Amino acid sequence: MGKLIVMPSRSSEPNNHALAQPQGVFSADSNSDFAGNFKTDFSVWKNAPRERTAAYFPVYSAVSRAIQTTMRAWVNEWFVSNMEILQQPSSAYAILVYQCTHPFAGHATNIFTYDIQQTEALNRCFRSAANKLGRHLRELNTRRLPWFTREHYFAYRSQEVVKFVFKSPRSIYRMLHVETMLMDAILRFSIMDIPDLGLEEAVLRLRRTFRVQLRRFSEHFDLSLRADELLHIATQALISKMAAEAAQPIPKAA
Secondary structure, eight states: OOOOEEOOOTTSOOOHHHHTSOOOOOOTTOOOOOOTTSOOOGGGGGGSOOTTSTTHHHHHHHHHHHHHHHHHHHHHHHHHHOGGGGGSHHHHHHHHHHHHSOOOOOBTTTBOSOOTTOHHHHHHHHHHHHHHHHHHHHHOOOTTSOHHHHGGGOGGGHHHHHHHHHHSOHHHHHHHHHHHHHHHHHHHIIIIIHHHHOHHHHHHHHHHHHHHHHHHSOSSEEOGGGHHHHHHHHHHHHHHHHHHHHTSOOOOOO
16 A cells, blocks of 8 residues: 555645655544635535526536546646656556546436446446546656566556556546545535535535545545535536526527
């Protein structure tokens, strides 16, 4: 197992040395407030689309894509700062493949992330990675690594890397499952918890769930300290997409 590394928030002062050193793990039950740097207006979720409305699928699909895109960017950010993971090919492969997968665009009316129990969705996931991984491997700077390590990451091996992760999917399934749990938490928050618990308690539950799930995302690094940043991004995606949907012209009657 690699070192557990806590991902810093973008709002904090950069510390390149800290990225490479193990740090304390944030407790999901802590009362510490990490929302101070992200002034998120959660009240907008009161107006989020309900199920079986025209805006429900496009709005929540946009929120999900924003979360997925951000997660892939953060994983790439960690990867670039922690190239020593390349010395553990079985671990590095899953991280490489994950960050090269295309965010799930949504399907039917209520599927917003890759379902690890759906073969068709997973095949689509791995195909999207295969299309991008070769280019990604060509851009990797592995010159400082021993030859026997470098050869694991030659671009022509991209298909082999994807096949390896496909046959040993535990790590990438863990990542994809966390995405699903995050989106489930968003849906529960806006549709059930806000009416049942009130906004303040619902936000506390949502924040707690995000921290727990981001902590579980990888055995190599901890994203939980960026939970409030991710919630801010999701909320901005909601605001933007709802505005776009509201601006759509109403079809004229025939």
